Amino acid sequence: MRRKLMFTMKRFFLIVFLLTGLFSPAIFAEKGRLKIYVNGRPIGFSAVEKHGIAYVPLIPMAIALKISILWNPSSKTIGIAGKSYHSVALFSRGILYVPLEAVATAIKAPVELKIKNGKFFIELHVEKHEAQVAPLLIKSSNPAPTPSQALREEGFFAPKTAADAYFSVTVTDMETRDLIRDYYKPRGGDKFVVLHVSEQNISNQIQMYTGQFTLKDSNGNSYNYLDGLSTFFLQILRPGGINFGSLVFEIPDSESPAELILHTYGNLPLTVSLR
């Protein structure tokens, strides 16, 4: 019975084609989302469709498949079960998604597209031996490492900081999003970059104006943050006073953030390198 359910690679590619091809709008009819089942069990997360490619959430997939999946943002590779694959990833609602195709190819798991109650869903079948064969990247000395911990170890965003005589600025996290507040989308060809920032007055004077932040990309283009979407609100900082929040920038898809610059009145700009 199980054998029968297994798909040949040919049919697998046919299904990937289905997911990525002409039928995708119809398949992803319900809010562009598609439920995922692994070995008959729902993983509780859905696949999303963007530009005709089906993406699956990285961390829930890693948990469901009991394998390590790592995303390296600098080399743009997905490390699955010890091997790395060049790919693109996307952030949606704060979740990192990777292409279904990359996951399915790497674990050699057949992907089925099924219909239940008029709704499509994806099913992956993982043979036990395959999961065991897959070498785990996570060290055995750490008994219960979660994939999110593994992500951090793999060099996910490490806090960056810079200071002058007046302010100390720390970027605690940086993420790329295609949706802010589950509502706002960037303009076509753009993406949102969210920087979680803290700013402290390290001078011994009260600071009335704590400055305006701009972002510089690797090509030297400068951007102002979208104040209506950001949650960094200016406030007077007394000596030692700290303020934090998130800054949302909209930059072209092709660009990557290089520097966060604080422009204060009467002082030199303060630059935090993001690389």
Next chain:
Amino acid sequence: MKKFFQIIAIFSFILVFLTSCSKTPRKKIVITFWNAMNGSRGKALQILVNQFNASHPRIFVKSVFKGSKAYYSNNYTILIRDLLLSLKKNDPPTMAQVYENWTAQFIGAHAIIPLEKFIHKKNGYTPKDLQDFVPAFLKSNEPNGVLWTLPFNKSLYVLYYNKSLFKKEGLKPPATWDNFLTVAEELTFTGRNRKVIRYGLTDPPDENLFDIIFYALGGIYFKHGRADFNGEKGDYALRLIRQMKNEKIFFPDYHALQAFTEGKAAMYIDTTAALPYLEASAKFPIGISRVPGELKSISLFAGTNLAIFKKSAPAQKKAAWIFIKWLLKPDRTAWWAAHTGYLPVRISAIHSPVFVSYLKKHPEFKIPLQQLGRAFTDPRVWAWESIRGIVGHEVEAAIFGRAKIKQALNKAAEKTNLLLAQSPQQR
């Protein structure tokens, strides 16, 4: 060539002489009033400013709109940014609209003067005048017992509802959140394929909705200088919002105002300032009810106050006081309220002819007026704006299921405590 320069010099001398002659013997006092009022509110404010300037030949009020039409922008964010920058440059306006938490910062930075300086002097207010101010509004302007600012554009959170729909279904606006769930459920209309055609409630899924329900349960934001919204009541409030969202009776939408007028939901919570827009855009009659309250009937108010900056010249400060006093006269605050949806800040204004005729046209507006006795506002702490941002961020994550309720609230509380620790406490 030499002659040419001589001619130029003579001409410029004559020019300077003529301009100095044309000046009136007594110089006009120019005061700048920075505000975030645009659209119909901006127009209404400009009408008042023009009236003042016409009736006060020695003072000229220059109303400066601080805001932006930029993609995703907020007027008040621009106003505070420019105010802080102007303070850094040592060149603030004479007066501005300020929120309570801005006042806390400006007091700490010695940037504003208490209006009490003028109130208790000649040409100030009599005790009777002060008693005529809506007590809750006046109280929010009195950090540590000193009247620093005076209330200007104040609005109250109310529950807007589709009146014809309620009539058709034979329903009454809910008085408690418990009842709210039942009513919202009854009003939710699901079509084929379980697609919701009309929701019970729409609102932005942010800290405002959380705060309103939290306050309605009798919650207090801070206790002994620490966050206290992550206890049982906060948990209940956030759980309620998420439950409503999951049961598809609540439509979380950042453009909820529009969604409500389009009939996508039967109820909507916003301040009274939204009424002119709602009346102009909705195709159904708008009903107004008080926001449901569980343990106590609460009425959260919002809006700004008027402050005078310390840097201004004494004559400017005095002129600004004359303008503020003129602006807050019962008749004028009544006119302002009738044209903007804000509330009159003076009790006697409610009985003024202009407002009586407004109430005849908008009988629903009597409901928020009845709530004024129970009105209260958000905490006035220094870092309130940042705290709001933090709470909003976490609340939203919990509503959309990206974070667990308890964890989201604890995370927000932890960051809030960091911010509270460095803010001077104010009562």
